[in-house]
Amino acid sequence: MTLLAVSGLNKRFGGVVAARDVAFSLQAGELLAIIGPNGAGKSTTFNMVGGQLRPDSGQVMLAGENVAGLAPRAIWRRGVGRTFQIAQTFVSMSVAENVQMALISWHGRVFSFRSRAETLYRLEALDLLDLVGMRGDADRPVRELAYGDVKRVELAVALASQPKLLLMDEPTAGMAPKERAQLMELTASIARQRQIGVLFTEHDMDAVFAHADTILVLVRGEIIASGKPDEVRANARVKQVYLGDMGVEAAMRARRGRA
Amino acid sequence: MDPAFIVIQSLSGLASASSLFIIASGLTIVFGVTRIVNFAHGSLYMLGAYLAVTIVPMLLEVDRSLPMFLLGVLLSALIVGVIGAVMEIVLLRRIYHVPELFQLLATFGVVLIVQDLVIKLWGAVEIPGPRAPSLRHGVFIFDQRFPAYELFLIGMGLVVLGLLWLLMQKTRFGVLIRAATQDREMVGALGVNQAWLFTGTLFLGAFLAGLGGALQIPRVAVNTQMDISIITEVFVVTVIGGMGSVPGAFVAALIIGQLQAFGILIFPKITLVLVFLLMAVVLVVKPWGLFGKPDAAAGRAILPEGILSLKRFGRVDTIIAGIAIAVLLALPIVGDNYMVKVGIEVLVLALAAFSLQFLIGVGGIVSFGHAAYFGLGAYAAGLLVTRGGMAMEPALLLAPLVAGGFAALFGFFIVRLSGIYLAMLTLAFAQIVYAVCFQWVAFTGGDNGVVGVWPSAWASSRQVYYYLVLAMTLAAIIALRHAIYAPFGYGLRAARDSAIRADAIGIDVGRIRWFAFTLSGAAAGLAGGLYSFSKGSIDPTMISIPMSVDFLVMVLVGGIQTVIGPVVGAAAFHSVKDFFMPLTDFWRLFLGLSIIMMVLVFPRGIAGATSALVDRKRSVTLPAGGV
Numbered sequence: 001m002t003l004l005a006v007s008g009l010n011k012r013f014g015g016v017v018a019a020r021d022v023a024f025s026l027q028a029g030e031l032l033a034i035i036g037p038n039g040a041g042k043s044t045t046f047n048m049v050g051g052q053l054r055p056d057s058g059q060v061m062l063a064g065e066n067v068a069g070l071a072p073r074a075i076w077r078r079g080v081g082r083t084f085q086i087a088q089t090f091v092s093m094s095v096a097e098n099v100q101m102a103l104i105s106w107h108g109r110v111f112s113f114r115s116r117a118e119t120l121y122r123l124e125a126l127d128l129l130d131l132v133g134m135r136g137d138a139d140r141p142v143r144e145l146a147y148g149d150v151k152r153v154e155l156a157v158a159l160a161s162q163p164k165l166l167l168m169d170e171p172t173a174g175m176a177p178k179e180r181a182q183l184m185e186l187t188a189s190i191a192r193q194r195q196i197g198v199l200f201t202e203h204d205m206d207a208v209f210a211h212a213d214t215i216l217v218l219v220r221g222e223i224i225a226s227g228k229p230d231e232v233r234a235n236a237r238v239k240q241v242y243l244g245d246m247g248v249e250a251a252m253r254a255r256r257g258r259a
Numbered sequence: 260m261d262p263a264f265i266v267i268q269s270l271s272g273l274a275s276a277s278s279l280f281i282i283a284s285g286l287t288i289v290f291g292v293t294r295i296v297n298f299a300h301g302s303l304y305m306l307g308a309y310l311a312v313t314i315v316p317m318l319l320e321v322d323r324s325l326p327m328f329l330l331g332v333l334l335s336a337l338i339v340g341v342i343g344a345v346m347e348i349v350l351l352r353r354i355y356h357v358p359e360l361f362q363l364l365a366t367f368g369v370v371l372i373v374q375d376l377v378i379k380l381w382g383a384v385e386i387p388g389p390r391a392p393s394l395r396h397g398v399f400i401f402d403q404r405f406p407a408y409e410l411f412l413i414g415m416g417l418v419v420l421g422l423l424w425l426l427m428q429k430t431r432f433g434v435l436i437r438a439a440t441q442d443r444e445m446v447g448a449l450g451v452n453q454a455w456l457f458t459g460t461l462f463l464g465a466f467l468a469g470l471g472g473a474l475q476i477p478r479v480a481v482n483t484q485m486d487i488s489i490i491t492e493v494f495v496v497t498v499i500g501g502m503g504s505v506p507g508a509f510v511a512a513l514i515i516g517q518l519q520a521f522g523i524l525i526f527p528k529i530t531l532v533l534v535f536l537l538m539a540v541v542l543v544v545k546p547w548g549l550f551g552k553p554d555a556a557a558g559r560a561i562l563p564e565g566i567l568s569l570k571r572f573g574r575v576d577t578i579i580a581g582i583a584i585a586v587l588l589a590l591p592i593v594g595d596n597y598m599v600k601v602g603i604e605v606l607v608l609a610l611a612a613f614s615l616q617f618l619i620g621v622g623g624i625v626s627f628g629h630a631a632y633f634g635l636g637a638y639a640a641g642l643l644v645t646r647g648g649m650a651m652e653p654a655l656l657l658a659p660l661v662a663g664g665f666a667a668l669f670g671f672f673i674v675r676l677s678g679i680y681l682a683m684l685t686l687a688f689a690q691i692v693y694a695v696c697f698q699w700v701a702f703t704g705g706d707n708g709v710v711g712v713w714p715s716a717w718a719s720s721r722q723v724y725y726y727l728v729l730a731m732t733l734a735a736i737i738a739l740r741h742a743i744y745a746p747f748g749y750g751l752r753a754a755r756d757s758a759i760r761a762d763a764i765g766i767d768v769g770r771i772r773w774f775a776f777t778l779s780g781a782a783a784g785l786a787g788g789l790y791s792f793s794k795g796s797i798d799p800t801m802i803s804i805p806m807s808v809d810f811l812v813m814v815l816v817g818g819i820q821t822v823i824g825p826v827v828g829a830a831a832f833h834s835v836k837d838f839f840m841p842l843t844d845f846w847r848l849f850l851g852l853s854i855i856m857m858v859l860v861f862p863r864g865i866a867g868a869t870s871a872l873v874d875r876k877r878s879v880t881l882p883a884g885g886v
Contacts, residue, residue: 050763052759052763071762072759072762072763073762073763073764073765073766073767076763076764076765077765081763081764082763084759084760084763088757088759088760088763089756089757089760090752090753090756090757090760090761091563091756091757092563092565092566092567092568092752092755092756093749093752093753093756097749100749101749101750101753101764101766102764104746104749104750105750105764105765105766106764106765109746110746110747110750110765110766110767110771111746111747111750111771111774112745112746112747113741113742113745113746113747114745115745115746116744116745117744117745117746117748117749118569118744120746141567141568157760157764160764161764161765
């Protein structure tokens with residue numbers, strides 16, 4: 001069955017159309033990238049799938065169930081984990097405690113007064129940190145980490161609820177190029193191994209074309225192209241949007257010159 | 260209803276709206292530029308009134324005319340403006356970058372200082388002011404007599420609105436104020452002289468407060484309670500209008516003026532409650548007020564002000580705690596009656612302060628009205644015993660339930676908000692409780708309170724009651740402390756650190772905050788119940804703003820980043836207060852100065868400073884990566 005099927009998604013902010021009839025689908029184990037210029041509606045689309053924004057209309061079918069307009073935590077319970085464009089962590093806690101908190105919630109024990117939280121699900125948390133390569137930093141305060149490492153912790157937190165779908169809003173923003181490649185490779189391998197669908201937005205085209213199975217190009221709230229990386233790369237409309245008419249010519253000339 | 264009567268009533272509503280607007284516009288302009296909610300705005304208003312009752316009669320001796328009266332009013336307002344500018348240079352300038360809670364407390368310190376200075380300079384007796392020459396007559400509207408001075412006030416409100424509009428639109432200073440209200444950092448980045456802008460803004464804000472106060476002298480006798488009574492009303496006006504918005508303050512003042520004018524006909528006793536209810540409803544529908552905008556900084560990840568790391572008790576801590584408990588157990592045996600009395604008070608206050616720290620330090624919910632739940636517990640216990648004929652034991656059980664019930668009711672609205680709006684709403688609810696206890700004389704005894712709240716026979720000896728208090732407060736503190744270390748406390752801290760992340764991992768942020776608020780209210784209610792039986796009487800001061808501030812000071816003295824600090828803070832604060840208060844007539848002055856000093860030089864409190872010292876020592880003696 002299709003893991004995620006989005007159709008006819010619309011969102012307006014006053015006079016600005018942030019999403020118009022957005023539709024796409026995603027299979028388990030597949031990586032789907034949404035790209036587009038700033039203000040194209042990537043984060044809006046994203047937040048409508050994750051529940052942070054309520055769509056004006058449209059359907060978000062998750063494993064056959066419409067989750068459009070549900071609260072983030074209701075969508076989370078149905079198997080969606082996410083990371084944020086600006087990393088969101090519990091800054092007063094250690095790295096392990098951040099993951100433990102997600103595990104405590106996953107096991108439905110947030111309102112428990114019985115035990116000490118610092119010992120709960122610690123081993124499971126360490127395993128998840130191992131997976132993202134952060135086990136050695138488990139007991140450091142998360143606020144002391146470099147930004148790239150914070151993003152890894154966020155990934156471990158998102159994975160704690162054994163999601164079917166991962167939403168990653170610009171997972172590599174603010175990272176050094178080498179770190180970017182590592183994080184995307186890590187994400188891709190976890191996704192294939194665990195059959196998790198990954199929906200992500202990204203500005204870094206290298207990351208997108210290297211790892212995405214499918215690419216969706218969003219411009220002013222509308223999908224102007226979608227397909228395999230090669231198809232999108234060859235799409236004239238996409239070139240025009242990214243480079244402009246003159247830019248396309250310049251790029252063609254540059255290419256001919258090099259050839 | 261008679262139409263003439265309605266016109267007269269709404270005109271008098273307009274007159275009070277006009278006064279409210281003049282004062283509130285000053286507060287809202289100052290907030291817009293400095294982002295500080297100036298608690299001392301009410302004190303500036305009071306100073307304006309006191310200066311006017313001194314200056315205006317002197318001028319009227321020279322020439323008994325309206326221009327002389329107005330000149331006196333203007334002079335008073337100008338002096339207050341200068342006082343405001345001095346306050347900016349001496350104090351506010353140093354606290355622009357500290358958290359809201361500290362700003363509120365520091366400016367409340369100014370309130371306390373001004374109160375004592377005013378009593379020292381003008382005495383505690385209220386002073387009737389002179390009436391305005393040529394405006395002493397009545398004007399007949401639909402055959403009803405209406406005071407000319409009230410009409411004049413309505414005009415003044417419009418004049419101030421017009422002048423403010425001109426100032427904001429046509430002058431460089433006004434443009435800068437508007438720009439800073441929208442984006443303070445950008446104005447700084449553009450190379451504007453911020454020091455001058457902020458001092459000027461405080462001058463303007465204080466001038467408006469002083470003007471509002473000086474204009475009141477023909478209407479009300481000037482008294483030392485003017486500051487607190489006006490500041491709550493003005494808070495409501497600015498919050499409903501949207502903090503920082505002058506048009507918002509105008510609209511809100513109009514609404515509140517009418518609500519009071521007509522509310523007094525329908526519910527004469529509870530107009531204040533109506534006003535606060537309006538505020539609660541507005542904030543639920545529009546969390547930033549009618550014309551307010553969310554802060555530009557929202558969404559940025561900043562380190563919260565509160566508990567940052569939970570340490571388990573080490574060996575030294577366990578020994579200290581053990582000694583403390585041993586001392587507490589031995590106190591009635593070795594100490595005299597007076598020490599036992601102070602011991603009871605310290606224990607009760609420690610529980611109340613601890614419950615407040617549970618909200619602030621763990622939940623990031625800065626309550627400025629925690630005395631409400633303390634007082635509700637006390638009144639519940641007291642009324643159940645004196646009016647319900649109940650025994651002490653069930654009354655003590657019901658006290659936390661009643662306080663928790665009200666905390667659940669108020670908290671339902673409160674936990675939806677954040678930052679300064681949340682603090683204002685907690686204050687508003689506390690003032691509702693205060694107003695009801697103060698005004699519902701038949702049920703609560705009003706100002707005199709409830710007397711004859713005594714423990715059961717077996718606990719009537721002070722020593723026995725001490726042990727009862729010790730057992731119950733210790734049990735409650737240990738239970739709350741346990742909750743901080745349990746998954747619930749972690750969840751609450753998670754919601755504080757990043758609500759959006761907490762939501763995305765399935766934590767119901769609203770529910771956990773609501774639950775914490777209720778729990779904290781119930782614990783404060785238990786403290787209140789225990790307190791009422793130890794005193795034998797209850798009165799509304801237990802719910803007043805100064806009581807809420809005392810609790811905050813205890814938390815602050817103990818250290819806002821520590822778990823057990825508030826207990827230390829309560830002991831230190833209460834001992835000092837108990838020792839010094841009988842010795843001096845200037846307790847409030849002393850307390851106010853101490854609060855300001857603490858915010859400026861000692862923001863992490865006693866326990867916080869000690870643990871920082873210990874940490875520093877440890878990091879010196881232990882090699883890096885040792886733990």
